[in-house]
Amino acid sequence: MFKWLPASKNHSFIVNLCAFCTTLLLLVLLSLLAFVFTKGSGYFLSPPVYQVSYKDDNGKQHIVFAQFPSGYSENFSGRVTASTENTIYQAQLPLHSRQISNIEKRSDVANISLIDGRKLFAVPQHIRSSKDLKVSLSELDKYLNIIDDIREEIDEIKQNELTEIDKILASVDKSSPSINPIQQSALLKYQSLQKTIAELENKRDTFSLNMADVKGESIAIVLADIHSISFPSNMTWIGKIKHAFNLLWLFLSENPKQSNTAGGIFPALFGTVVMVLLMTLIVAPFGVLSAVYIHEYAPNNLLVTAMRVCISNMAAVPAIVYGVFGLGFLVYVVGGNIDALFFSDALPAPTMGAPSIFWASVTMALLTLPVVIVATDEGLNRVPQGLRKGSYALGATKSETIWYTVLPIASPSIITGIILAIARAAGEVAPLMLLGAVRFAPQLPVDSEFPFVHLERQFMHLGVFIYDGAFSTQINPQGASMMFATCSLLLLVVLFLNIVAVTLRARLRERYQ
Amino acid sequence: MHDFENVTNNIGDITFMLKLFNYDKPNVYQLSDEQTAIKVNNLNLSFGEKPVLRDINLRIPKHQITAFIGQSGCGKSTLLGCFNRMNELATDCKVSGEVFINKRNINSKKENVSRLRASVGMVFQKPNPFPMNIYDNVSYGLRLQGLKERRKMDDAVERALVDAALWEEVKDRLFEPASILSGGQQQRLVIARALALEPEILLLDEPTSALDPLTTLIIEELMVELKKRCTVIIVTHNMQQASRVSDYTAFMHQGEVVEFSDSDTLFTMPQKKKTEDYITGRYG
Numbered sequence: 001m002f003k004w005l006p007a008s009k010n011h012s013f014i015v016n017l018c019a020f021c022t023t024l025l026l027l028v029l030l031s032l033l034a035f036v037f038t039k040g041s042g043y044f045l046s047p048p049v050y051q052v053s054y055k056d057d058n059g060k061q062h063i064v065f066a067q068f069p070s071g072y073s074e075n076f077s078g079r080v081t082a083s084t085e086n087t088i089y090q091a092q093l094p095l096h097s098r099q100i101s102n103i104e105k106r107s108d109v110a111n112i113s114l115i116d117g118r119k120l121f122a123v124p125q126h127i128r129s130s131k132d133l134k135v136s137l138s139e140l141d142k143y144l145n146i147i148d149d150i151r152e153e154i155d156e157i158k159q160n161e162l163t164e165i166d167k168i169l170a171s172v173d174k175s176s177p178s179i180n181p182i183q184q185s186a187l188l189k190y191q192s193l194q195k196t197i198a199e200l201e202n203k204r205d206t207f208s209l210n211m212a213d214v215k216g217e218s219i220a221i222v223l224a225d226i227h228s229i230s231f232p233s234n235m236t237w238i239g240k241i242k243h244a245f246n247l248l249w250l251f252l253s254e255n256p257k258q259s260n261t262a263g264g265i266f267p268a269l270f271g272t273v274v275m276v277l278l279m280t281l282i283v284a285p286f287g288v289l290s291a292v293y294i295h296e297y298a299p300n301n302l303l304v305t306a307m308r309v310c311i312s313n314m315a316a317v318p319a320i321v322y323g324v325f326g327l328g329f330l331v332y333v334v335g336g337n338i339d340a341l342f343f344s345d346a347l348p349a350p351t352m353g354a355p356s357i358f359w360a361s362v363t364m365a366l367l368t369l370p371v372v373i374v375a376t377d378e379g380l381n382r383v384p385q386g387l388r389k390g391s392y393a394l395g396a397t398k399s400e401t402i403w404y405t406v407l408p409i410a411s412p413s414i415i416t417g418i419i420l421a422i423a424r425a426a427g428e429v430a431p432l433m434l435l436g437a438v439r440f441a442p443q444l445p446v447d448s449e450f451p452f453v454h455l456e457r458q459f460m461h462l463g464v465f466i467y468d469g470a471f472s473t474q475i476n477p478q479g480a481s482m483m484f485a486t487c488s489l490l491l492l493v494v495l496f497l498n499i500v501a502v503t504l505r506a507r508l509r510e511r512y513q
Numbered sequence: 514m515h516d517f518e519n520v521t522n523n524i525g526d527i528t529f530m531l532k533l534f535n536y537d538k539p540n541v542y543q544l545s546d547e548q549t550a551i552k553v554n555n556l557n558l559s560f561g562e563k564p565v566l567r568d569i570n571l572r573i574p575k576h577q578i579t580a581f582i583g584q585s586g587c588g589k590s591t592l593l594g595c596f597n598r599m600n601e602l603a604t605d606c607k608v609s610g611e612v613f614i615n616k617r618n619i620n621s622k623k624e625n626v627s628r629l630r631a632s633v634g635m636v637f638q639k640p641n642p643f644p645m646n647i648y649d650n651v652s653y654g655l656r657l658q659g660l661k662e663r664r665k666m667d668d669a670v671e672r673a674l675v676d677a678a679l680w681e682e683v684k685d686r687l688f689e690p691a692s693i694l695s696g697g698q699q700q701r702l703v704i705a706r707a708l709a710l711e712p713e714i715l716l717l718d719e720p721t722s723a724l725d726p727l728t729t730l731i732i733e734e735l736m737v738e739l740k741k742r743c744t745v746i747i748v749t750h751n752m753q754q755a756s757r758v759s760d761y762t763a764f765m766h767q768g769e770v771v772e773f774s775d776s777d778t779l780f781t782m783p784q785k786k787k788t789e790d791y792i793t794g795r796y797g
Contacts, residue, residue: 386641393599394654394706395631404653409644511690512644 033491040488043251043481044244047071048233049109049121051214052082053102054095061101064093065109065121065214067232069481072103083121088213090119107233110211115227117257122211124229125218129207140229143207147224150204154197165190251485260439260469265486267444271357271437271459272426272493274445278361278455279368279425284418286365287372288407294373295380296402308377315370323431326363331355331435351456355436357445358455363431368421375420379413380406412508419501423494429463437461439468462490538775541572541761546616550575550714550744551596556610558591560603565591567768569610573761578736578745580759580776582752583791588768589748593716596746597633598626614714631658634707634743638719640699642691642706647683650691650702654710669709676742677705678735697728701735708739715739717747721754733758752792756780764788 052066066082082093113119127135168186207223254264298304335353343351391401436458469483551573558566565588581589594600611618651670674680679701721729763773772788783789
């Protein structure tokens with residue numbers, strides 16, 4: 001019957017073919033992981049800085065401070081991070097080793113990153129303080145600390161007292177023409193605070209750092225603009241590791257800068273976590289309860305069978321279709337009606353009738369619902385009939401039997417379903433782009449401002465961040481390493497979720513064996 | 514003198530033997546209401562179109578062990594399930610007729626099925642402990658009844674485990690999962706689970722068919738102990754078991770009770786041809 005199969009003649013051929021395919025698959029997976037993680041780790045490494053003299057294609061001679069992505073080698077070809085004669089700020093520069101006429105490691109060149117996310121290579125010379133005094137570099141840390149203290153002071157005033165005054169001013173009735181005394185005293189206080197802040201800012205900005213660029217010309221940068229200074233060529237191994245962890249912490253905890261090519265990804269990570277949590281809160285009860293109904297209560301007829309088939313097939317609907325549905329129906333129709341009913345004061349500005357983290361979570365919950373239902377259904381199917389009978393025989397009602405016996409036994413499958421749903425939601429991008437995931441959101445969806453959880457806000461998402469980064473790297477290659485770092489993070493998040501799922505399931509299995 | 518002593522001894526032996534054979538067992542067809550645990554009147558049952566029980570009329574004696582024997586598919590397990598309405602779990606089950614327990618027709622619509630099942634315990638062929646620890650298994654029924662006091666619960670669990678002859682074996686590991694117990698221990702745990710609710714009637718559906726001979730013996734001894742506390746009804750395929758432990762035996766064939774009498778009579782002097790054929794192993 002299967003004579004055309006080579007297996008009938010040569011069994012080992014088909015075995016080898018299978019083994020070959022598996023090996024290929026393994027290689028592809030491993031190379032994907034290796035590629036993403038090596039590229040991503042570039043964001044945290046600090047290879048030494050060289051002073052490079054090279055000739056460009058027109059034969060013109062240039063000198064730059066350059067950092068090679070993984071150290072300098074004899075036949076290097078690719079992009080380097082460099083401060084050139086034209087611009088002191090770091091940029092990506094294509095370079096081939098045959099263009100290089102002279103190369104020299106410079107241990108005195110510092111990698112200076114500014115508050116706004118830009119970076120530059122330069123040789124620091126001295127610090128200039130308020131009275132035009134030159135102070136040696138060894139006191140740099142002291143001055144950076146002074147500036148940090150001033151900055152904290154300003155932040156404190158802004159956060160505590162100014163918001164207080166803002167609240168007072170906002171609570172005053174705007175319709176009355178006369179200015180009442182409370183308002184007046186608040187205004188006066190506001191002005192005096194503004195003055196204090198201006199003084200502090202002046203004091204802060206009197207310190208500056210003088211440094212020499214690649215041409216040897218001296219430039220000065222206000223110390224308050226500087227975020228950190230490191231000497232990549234002068235670092236020990238321990239220093240490099242420390243520096244890498246420092247950068248990793250900044251990557252995880254800071255806002256993105258320079259249109260998502262520098263700084264950290266904290267809002268994206270936070271937005272992803274909040275969105276996924278919200279989605280879990282929606283999908284877990286809905287999925288489990290509907291699976292319980294379908295499996296335990298619904299009559300066994302054609303309609304229910306058809307419903308089961310539909311639910312299984314829902315998992316195959318492309319994600320973008322859910323996105324369009326979410327935007328067209330949930331946001332504009334449902335959200336619009338909620339606005340008309342409950343937030344009519346704010347109209348025509350939408351409250352719920354605009355893409356937001358809430359609608360993104362709801363749509364993601366719809367998208368992942370079949371996963372949870374199918375997993376729960378299978379889990380319920382696997383509960384032995386004898387246990388149900390045992391429970392009934394002790395006087396349990398149907399709901400008691402389901403709640404105390406059936407659901408605990410099915411819990412490993414339910415947890416598996418929920419975690420699968422979470423992993424899928426964490427990685428999905430397409431529907432989110434229509435539903436409120438933006439490349440930069442000024443506010444987090446959860447903060448200290450009442451009512452703490454702002455479901456109507458737009459948010460940032462790791463997947464969307466990568467998508468955006470992938471497009472902008474075509475124009476601005478600087479963001480590439482950041483994008484790969486974000487990819488690695490997303491992979492780690494999904495890996496972490498899967499590990500949690502597997503251990504949780506193993507524990508529950510052990511408990512309910 | 515010596516002879517006289519012998520004679521009195523012999524007389525003592527005879528009365529003892531008479532007691533042993535329990536000749537004072539009342540006839541099952543002449544039981545008074547006080548002696549009856551379950552009274553079945555004109556019971557018919559069918560699954561879908563297929564009739565399983567036909568016109569059953571019988572009285573189950575109180576505080577005795579009654580065994581149902583018969584071929585596979587003769588309806589003995591179904592009849593057992595009629596005493597705590599377990600057959601209802603099959604959606605196509607139709608019942609008519611009356612089953613009286615404590616002068617209450619349990620087949621009436623007003624009957625509280627949960628309370629009925631709490632007072633009529635049931636043990637199945639395959640040990641089915643819940644995937645919880647031993648303590649939680651035994652207290653499952655009590656918790657369903659709404660018992661919350663820890664001390665009362667502890668007492669009830671201990672009593673049930675003692676009555677099921679399992680206490681000595683598990684008292685040091687009450688909070689370990691029930692799955693670590695052996696098959697026989699699990700079956701006794703399931704019996705303890707039912708006993709914790711202090712049932713009037715205990716239904717055992719082939720309780721030893723999944724167990725080895727030694728464990729079977731332990732369960733059989735337990736059954737004899739249990740009849741002091743409640744009425745025991747057992748379904749079995751094993752005729753030696755029925756004759757060993759039961760006081761009364763009903764032989765069923767194709768959904769009908771062919772013969773029902775005290776076990777000694779049934780196994781030694783069966784009245785019906787079918788019963789004789791079955792117990793002598795001519796068919797079935």
